[in-house]
Amino acid sequence: MAQIDAVLDRIDADLDAALARLFEVLRIKSISTDPAYAAECRACAEWHAADLRSIGFEATAHATPGHPIVVGHARAAGKPSALFYGHYDVQPVDPLSLWDHDPFEPFIETRADGSKALRGRGTSDDKGQVMTFVEACRAWKAVTGSLPIGVTVLIEGEEESGGKNLPPFLASHADELRADIGLICDTSMWDARTPAITTMLRGMCNEEIIVHAADRDVHSGFYGNAAANPNNVVARILAALRDDTGRVTLEGFYDGVPELPEALAKDWSALPFSPEAFLGAIGLSQPAGEQGRSVLEMVWSRPTCEITGMGGGYQGEGFKTVIPAVASAKVSFRLVFDQDPEKVRAAFRAHVQRLLPPDCRVEFINHGGSKAVRFPVDSPPFAKAREALTQEWGTDAFFIGGGGSIPVTNVLKAKLGMDVILAGFALEDDRIHSPNEKYDLESFRRGMRSWVRILDSLSR
Amino acid sequence: MAQIDAVLDRIDADLDAALARLFEVLRIKSISTDPAYAAECRACAEWHAADLRSIGFEATAHATPGHPIVVGHARAAGKPSALFYGHYDVQPVDPLSLWDHDPFEPFIETRADGSKALRGRGTSDDKGQVMTFVEACRAWKAVTGSLPIGVTVLIEGEEESGGKNLPPFLASHADELRADIGLICDTSMWDARTPAITTMLRGMCNEEIIVHAADRDVHSGFYGNAAANPNNVVARILAALRDDTGRVTLEGFYDGVPELPEALAKDWSALPFSPEAFLGAIGLSQPAGEQGRSVLEMVWSRPTCEITGMGGGYQGEGFKTVIPAVASAKVSFRLVFDQDPEKVRAAFRAHVQRLLPPDCRVEFINHGGSKAVRFPVDSPPFAKAREALTQEWGTDAFFIGGGGSIPVTNVLKAKLGMDVILAGFALEDDRIHSPNEKYDLESFRRGMRSWVRILDSLSR
Numbered sequence: 001m002a003q004i005d006a007v008l009d010r011i012d013a014d015l016d017a018a019l020a021r022l023f024e025v026l027r028i029k030s031i032s033t034d035p036a037y038a039a040e041c042r043a044c045a046e047w048h049a050a051d052l053r054s055i056g057f058e059a060t061a062h063a064t065p066g067h068p069i070v071v072g073h074a075r076a077a078g079k080p081s082a083l084f085y086g087h088y089d090v091q092p093v094d095p096l097s098l099w100d101h102d103p104f105e106p107f108i109e110t111r112a113d114g115s116k117a118l119r120g121r122g123t124s125d126d127k128g129q130v131m132t133f134v135e136a137c138r139a140w141k142a143v144t145g146s147l148p149i150g151v152t153v154l155i156e157g158e159e160e161s162g163g164k165n166l167p168p169f170l171a172s173h174a175d176e177l178r179a180d181i182g183l184i185c186d187t188s189m190w191d192a193r194t195p196a197i198t199t200m201l202r203g204m205c206n207e208e209i210i211v212h213a214a215d216r217d218v219h220s221g222f223y224g225n226a227a228a229n230p231n232n233v234v235a236r237i238l239a240a241l242r243d244d245t246g247r248v249t250l251e252g253f254y255d256g257v258p259e260l261p262e263a264l265a266k267d268w269s270a271l272p273f274s275p276e277a278f279l280g281a282i283g284l285s286q287p288a289g290e291q292g293r294s295v296l297e298m299v300w301s302r303p304t305c306e307i308t309g310m311g312g313g314y315q316g317e318g319f320k321t322v323i324p325a326v327a328s329a330k331v332s333f334r335l336v337f338d339q340d341p342e343k344v345r346a347a348f349r350a351h352v353q354r355l356l357p358p359d360c361r362v363e364f365i366n367h368g369g370s371k372a373v374r375f376p377v378d379s380p381p382f383a384k385a386r387e388a389l390t391q392e393w394g395t396d397a398f399f400i401g402g403g404g405s406i407p408v409t410n411v412l413k414a415k416l417g418m419d420v421i422l423a424g425f426a427l428e429d430d431r432i433h434s435p436n437e438k439y440d441l442e443s444f445r446r447g448m449r450s451w452v453r454i455l456d457s458l459s460r
Numbered sequence: 461m462a463q464i465d466a467v468l469d470r471i472d473a474d475l476d477a478a479l480a481r482l483f484e485v486l487r488i489k490s491i492s493t494d495p496a497y498a499a500e501c502r503a504c505a506e507w508h509a510a511d512l513r514s515i516g517f518e519a520t521a522h523a524t525p526g527h528p529i530v531v532g533h534a535r536a537a538g539k540p541s542a543l544f545y546g547h548y549d550v551q552p553v554d555p556l557s558l559w560d561h562d563p564f565e566p567f568i569e570t571r572a573d574g575s576k577a578l579r580g581r582g583t584s585d586d587k588g589q590v591m592t593f594v595e596a597c598r599a600w601k602a603v604t605g606s607l608p609i610g611v612t613v614l615i616e617g618e619e620e621s622g623g624k625n626l627p628p629f630l631a632s633h634a635d636e637l638r639a640d641i642g643l644i645c646d647t648s649m650w651d652a653r654t655p656a657i658t659t660m661l662r663g664m665c666n667e668e669i670i671v672h673a674a675d676r677d678v679h680s681g682f683y684g685n686a687a688a689n690p691n692n693v694v695a696r697i698l699a700a701l702r703d704d705t706g707r708v709t710l711e712g713f714y715d716g717v718p719e720l721p722e723a724l725a726k727d728w729s730a731l732p733f734s735p736e737a738f739l740g741a742i743g744l745s746q747p748a749g750e751q752g753r754s755v756l757e758m759v760w761s762r763p764t765c766e767i768t769g770m771g772g773g774y775q776g777e778g779f780k781t782v783i784p785a786v787a788s789a790k791v792s793f794r795l796v797f798d799q800d801p802e803k804v805r806a807a808f809r810a811h812v813q814r815l816l817p818p819d820c821r822v823e824f825i826n827h828g829g830s831k832a833v834r835f836p837v838d839s840p841p842f843a844k845a846r847e848a849l850t851q852e853w854g855t856d857a858f859f860i861g862g863g864g865s866i867p868v869t870n871v872l873k874a875k876l877g878m879d880v881i882l883a884g885f886a887l888e889d890d891r892i893h894s895p896n897e898k899y900d901l902e903s904f905r906r907g908m909r910s911w912v913r914i915l916d917s918l919s920r
Contacts, residue, residue, distance in 0.1 A: 033778030033779065034776060035777065092776065098676070204681070204781075206779050213743075215743030217558075217893065217895070218742050221664070221863045221864025225706075225748075225763075226749055227744055228744060231766075231789075241692075279687065279819075282674040282676060283673075284673065284819045285818070286818040288685075289686055290685065307772075309772070309773035309782075309784075310695065310772055310773060310775070313768050313769035313770060313790070314768055317495065319666050320893065321864075322769075323768070329691075330775075330779055332684070334684050357746075357748060403684060404681025405681055433677065433782050
C-alpha cells in the first residue's frame with residue numbers, strides 16, 4: 001500500500017476522535033470583536049498550541065496587544081516548506097433568538113437525505129476548516145512519523161475584528177514564518193461536489209461614523225424641526241453613498257477598477273453558475289447592486305459599499321418621541337484590483353464631512369482595510385494543489401474569484417513575498433456570520449483527506 | 461384672612477408632606493411603552509385612586525385592554541365643573557448610562573445658586589405636574605372641607621405609548637366625564653418666572669417601518685453588491701423624506717397648513733424669545749428645519765418629520781461584516797392646523813412603498829396620531845385662568861403655542877365638546893424624555909398655589 005493511502009485510511013479510521021477534538025475547540029466562545037470574550041480567546045489559543053505540541057510541533061501562543069497568535073513549527077530541512085494560516089476567533093452570535101440551538105454546543109445533525117452536518121458557531125468559519133489541516137498533519141505524523149514537507153502553522157485570533165496585530169507580528173517574525181508557499185483554508189468550494197481554489201479576493205475598507213448634535217436626547221415635540229437630528233443626518237449621509245444605478249458615488253472610488261480581463265470574463269462565463277440559485281439560497285431573486293453587471297462580477301470583481309450596522313434613537317418596543325443626541329453607522333467597502341483602501345477611507349470621510357450640517361460633529365473609527373489580491377494560477381504549486389483536489393473529489397477543481405476579504409493574504413504577499421493557495425471546503429449555505437452556522441461532515445472528512453494529498457503533492 | 465389665603469398657606473405648610481407623597485409615586489416604574497412594566501403601571505394607577513379617595517374623591521382605577529385609567533369625582537351640584545387630565549406613565553429611561561443617579565430614586569438637588577430641583581424620571585412629565593393639581597384639591601379640602609367647583613380627575617397610563625385606549629374610554633364615559641372646562645397640566649411655562657397658557661398644540665402621526673430582505677443575515681463579502689441590504693433601503697427611504705431646504709417631501713403634506721395668521725405672527729414676534737438661548741440650552745446654535753422660517757414657527761406652527769429611532773445590522777463594539785435580514789425605523793410627524801394624521805400616514809406609506817426595491821417587503825406599525833388643536837383665547841375661563849396665574853407669579857401670563865402633542869386635547873374637544881386650559885409649570889430645561897429629568901421645586905410649589913387660585917377663579 002502506498003504511504004499516502006495509509007495516511008488517507010488513518011483519516012477515515014480516526015474520524016470520531018477528530019470530531020471530538022473539533023468539538024472541544026468549538027465550545028470555546030472565542031468572539032474576538034467583543035472584549036467580554038478576551039479570556040475565551042486566550043483559552044482557544046492555548047488549546048491550539050497544546051494540540052500542535054501533542055503532534056510534535058514546536059508551538060507557542062504568542063501574546064499580542066490583542067488576542068494571542070499561535071505559531072507551530074514542524075520543520076523539514078531540505079524539503080519544500082509551507083505556511084498554513086487559519087484563525088481561531090469567531091463572529092458574534094447575535095441575534096441569539098434566531099439560533100435553533102446553543103451556538104457553542106456543537107452537535108451533528110442528520111438531514112432528511114441522510115447526509116450530516118456539524119452545527120455551531122465556527123464549524124465552518126474557521127475552526128472546522130483549520131482542523132482539516134491540523135488533522136491531516138496528525139495523520140501523516142501518526143503513520144509516517146513525519147510530514148512530507150516542512151510546515152509552519154499560524155492561527156490568529158483577530159480575523160473577525162480588524163486583525164490589527166497580525167501585520168506587525170508577521171513583520172517581526174518574517175524569517176521564522178517565511179515559506180515557499182502559503183496555504184489558507186478559509187474559503188468555499190464551488191459546490192458540495194466541486195472543489196475550488198480561490199485565486200482572487202476582494203479587499204476591504206471598514207469604517208464607523210458617530211454623529212453628535214445636541215448635548216442630550218431631546219423631545220421631538222418641543223425641538224422637532226429646529227434641532228439637528230443625527231438620525232436624519234446619518235440617513236442622508238448613507239443614502240448618498242450610491243446613486244440610482246447602484247454605483248458608489250465617492251470621488252475616485254472606481255480608480256484602479258478595470259473591466260474584467262477578457263480571458264477571465266470568458267472563464268467565468270463558462271462556470272456552471274446560476275444567479276437564481278445563488279440568490280434563491282438566501283430568499284432573494286433580484287441582483288441589487290450595480291446595474292448592467294452580472295452577479296459574479298458584482299460579488300467577485302466589482303467593488304461595493306454596504307451598511308453593515310446603523311442605529312440611533314429609540315429602538316425598543318413601542319415608540320419614544322425623541323431626537324437623539326447621537327446616531328452611528330458602520331460601513332464596509334469591498335475593493336477590487338488596485339483600489340487603495342486608504343484612499344477610499346479618505347474619500348468616505350470627505351463625503352461625510354461634506355454632508356455634515358452645522359451643529360453636528362462626527363467621530364470616525366477605522367475598522368481596518370486591505371487591498372484586493374490575485375495569485376498566479378499558472379505557477380507549479382497551484383497546478384499541484386489543483387490536481388490533488390481533483391483526485392480527492394473525483395471532479396475537476398475550479399480556479400475561482402471570491403467576494404470576501406482575507407486580509408492576511410495581502411500581508412503574506414507584501415511582507416513575506418509569498419503566494420497563497422486558498423483551498424477551503426466551506427459551502428455557500430454554511431451560514432457563516434449568521435445564526436445556525438454549519439459545516440458539512442463531508443467538507444470536514446474530505447477536507448482532511450484533501451490536505452493529506454496537497455501536502456504530498458507539494459513534496460514532489 | 462380670606463379663604464383662599466388660608467388655602468395658599470396650607471400649601472406652604474404642607475410642602476414636605478406633599479413632596480413625600482410625590483416621591484412615593486415617582487418610585488413606581490410606570491414605563492407604559494415596555495410590556496415588562498405592566499405591573500408597575502397598574503400599581504401606579506392604584507396608588508392614585510387610593511390617594512384621591514383619601515381626600516374624599518369617589519375614585520376608581522378602571523381596567524382597559526392596556527394600562528388602567530384612574531377617574532375620581534368630587535362633584536359640586538350647581539357649581540361650574542372642570543375635568544382635570546394628567547398621566548401617570550413615564551418615558552423609558554435608556555440610555556441608563558447617561559443618568560447621574562437612579563431614575564426611580566427621586567431626590568432634591570440644591571443648585572449652586574441655592575435653588576432646588578426635584579430629580580428623577582417623571583418629576584416633570586407628568587407626575588410632578590399631576591400632583592400640583594391633586595395637592596391644590598387636598599389643600600382646599602383640608603381648609604374648607606370642599607372644592608370651590610366640581611372637579612373630576614382623570615389620570616391615564618398610556619400618554620407616552622400611543623394612548624389607544626383613552627378615546628374609547630372617553631366616549632363610553634362621556635356623560636360621567638363631561639365638564640364646563642378641561643384643565644391639563646402637561647405643558648411648560650414661558651420661562652422660570654413667567655407662567656403661560658398653551659393655546660395651540662401640534663398634532664402628530666407616529667409610524668414604524670420594518671424592512672425585510674434576505675431570509676437571514678448574510679456575509680457582506682460573499683453577497684455584498686448582489687443581495688438587497690435593508691440598511692441601505694431604510695437609509696434611502698428616510699433620507700428622501702426631506703428635500704435640501706428642509707421641507708418634507710410627502711405628497712400633500714402641506715395641505716391644510718396656512719401661513720401664520722397675521723395677528724398671531726405679530727403676537728409671537730413680540731415675545732421675548734431668543735432662538736440662540738432656546739437652541740443654546742441643548743448645545744446647538746443653528747435652526748435645522750425649514751429654511752426661511754423663524755424658530756418659533758419651526759416648533760409651533762410648522763409641521764416636521766423626525767426619525768426618532770432607526771436600527772439594523774451590528775451595532776455593538778467592533779465590526780461585523782454582515783448584511784442584515786432586517787432594518788427598521790420609527791418616524792414621528794408633528795402636524796399643525798388642519799393636517800390630517802391619517803392622510804399623512806397614507807402618504808408616508810406610499811412613499812415607503814415607492815422606494816422599496818424588488819426582494820424587499822415592509823411591515824408598517826401604527827403608533828398613533830392626532831390632529832393639531834387651537835383654543836379660543838378670548839373666552840372667559842381662559843381670561844380667568846390667565847389672571848390667576850398672573851397673580852401667583854407676579855408677572856403677566858402669556859398665551860403661547862406648543863411644539864408637542866397632547867392627543868387627549870383633541871379627544872376632549874371632539875368627543876366631549878370641551879375647551880381645555882393647558883397650564884403647566886415645566887421648564888424647557890427639564891430634560892423630559894431624556895436622562896436626568898428634573899422639575900424645579902418652585903414649579904411644584906407655585907404650581908400647587910396656581911391651581912388653588914385657578915380653582916377659585918373658575919368658581920366666580
